[in-house]
Amino acid sequence: MxxxxxxxxxxxxxxxxxxxxxxxxxxxxxxxxxxxxxxxxxxxxxxxxxxxxxxxxxxxxxxxxxxxxxxxxxxxxxxxxxxxxxxxxxxxxxxxxxxxxxxxxxxxxxxxxxxxxxxxxxxTPNGMYDAPGGLEWQFLVADCAAIPAAARLIEGAPGGLRTRAILEVPGPAHHLDLTAGPGAEVTWIYGGNGHGPSRLEQVVRSLKRPVGGVGYIWVAGETRELRGVRKYLRRELGLPSTAYKTVGYWTDGAERWRNRYEALDDATKTELMAIWESDADLGDIEIRYDEQLARLGL
Known part of the structure; x- marks a missing residue:
């Protein structure tokens, strides 16, 4: 995979x-x-x-x-x-x-x-989903922007792979017909997506992981909403970056964010980019980058 x-x-x-x-x-x-x-x-x-x-x-x-x-x-x-x-x-x-x-x-x-x-x-396309070998269960958590990817992951999941997907949309009218296999469970929740507070972090914190077995957690949505998700998975649960993937699909107020980023001085931008050159676990690198952005008000 x-x-x-x-x-x-x-x-x-x-x-x-x-x-x-x-x-x-x-x-x-x-x-x-x-x-x-x-x-x-x-x-x-x-x-x-x-x-x-x-x-x-x-x-x-x-x-x-x-x-x-x-x-x-x-x-x-x-x-x-x-x-x-x-x-x-x-x-x-x-x-x-x-x-x-x-x-x-x-x-x-x-x-x-x-x-x-x-x-x-x-x-040419490229992918980020990179589950470990011998996968037995997975959680897929996404808001509207990431639903096309989540839907494809649900539909492509092997029959013996236990898959639970929680998809956040504005309301019932935004449900999609998905072809899920016998090992997949899909739950729709409402909120986020620029229409209200997102529940993605709350959802991830509430997930009850199976005892034992190789698992993978894939979470995708608004960029800043995922900062708390990363901290929970890496810092609180202590998972290695190979056990999960968090992907920012969009940024609320993206144009304002870009303008503020571009206004940073060159030295600050260089410091931000240098974070990615560390040989630390990717999960720790992502959190350090998130924390620095937050300190800069981004």
């Missing part, structure tokens, strides 16, 4: 069809000749960058690939956002992305009006 890495490439996908899943989520399927050669890592929470055109109905300006990495010098970073791959169909080469719809934001505004023939850029 470990991460699979593919050579970096960039494609242009054309909207094939759209579907309204809930009042807050729209599915868009991409295909066309521009996606020829696209491949999936097979990791349930794989993600990619979508590059949107500067003007609707035009082609996006794509980054180049230099030494196996995306080179962003040729594009406006404001046109790019990161999204989960909800599905990939090898027979047709179609890539499915589920968009959380909200007011404002380059991606959400584009997705609201997307129709067949519209173009976006896509790069």
């Amino acid at each position: 470990s991460e699979t890495t593919l050579p970096m490439r960039v494609w242009t996908g054309s909207v094939v069809r759209t579907e309204e899943l809930t009042p807050g989520m729209r599915r868009i399927v991409f295909g066309g000749e521009g996606l020829r050669g696209y491949a999936s890592t097979g990791v349930g929470d794989e993600y990619l960058r979508l590059i949107f055109p500067e003007r609707r109905k035009s082609a996006p300006r794509l980054p180049t690939v230099t030494n196996g990495c995306l080179d962003y010098d040729s594009i406006d970073l404001a046109t790019m956002r990161t999204y989960t791959v909800r599905g990939f169909e090898p027979a047709t080469g179609e890539v499915t992305i589920d968009f959380v719809i909200h007011d404002g934001g380059v991606a959400a505004e584009w997705a609201k009006g997307a129709e067949p023939g519209d173009l976006v850029g896509l790069n």
Whole structure:
């Protein structure tokens, strides 16, 4: 179940069809000749960058690939956002992305009006879910932004793997039909997602882990909400970073956050980046980084 890495490439996908899943989520399927050669890592929470055109109905300006990495010098970073791959169909080469719809934001505004023939850029996907070998049980906890990844992990879970998923949405109208196997249990809770206080940390703290057996805890949602989750898993439970994954999928007030970060002096930014160069356990590194951001008011 470990991460699979593919050579970096960039494609242009054309909207094939759209579907309204809930009042807050729209599915868009991409295909066309521009996606020829696209491949999936097979990791349930794989993600990619979508590059949107500067003007609707035009082609996006794509980054180049230099030494196996995306080179962003040729594009406006404001046109790019990161999204989960909800599905990939090898027979047709179609890539499915589920968009959380909200007011404002380059991606959400584009997705609201997307129709067949519209173009976006896509790069090679990568995944973060990396459960240990011999996995016997897992918890998946997510808010709306991370539900596409959680849904794919639920649907792809082997039959003998005990899977409990707790998914936070604004209300009952935001439920999705998920194909869960016999070993999976899905619970919907309400709150968070910019509509009220999130319950993700409360949920994680309430989880009753099985006694014995190899387990994995995957939690994804609003970036700052996960700070308390990380501290609980690493500091209070003492879990190694190989036993869990916490992923910030979005930041409440992202533009304000970015502006405040950019206003930091170069020395402070260098200190922040240096935290990641430590050889400590990844869980400790993440908490040190969170704590420093909090001290800076970020």
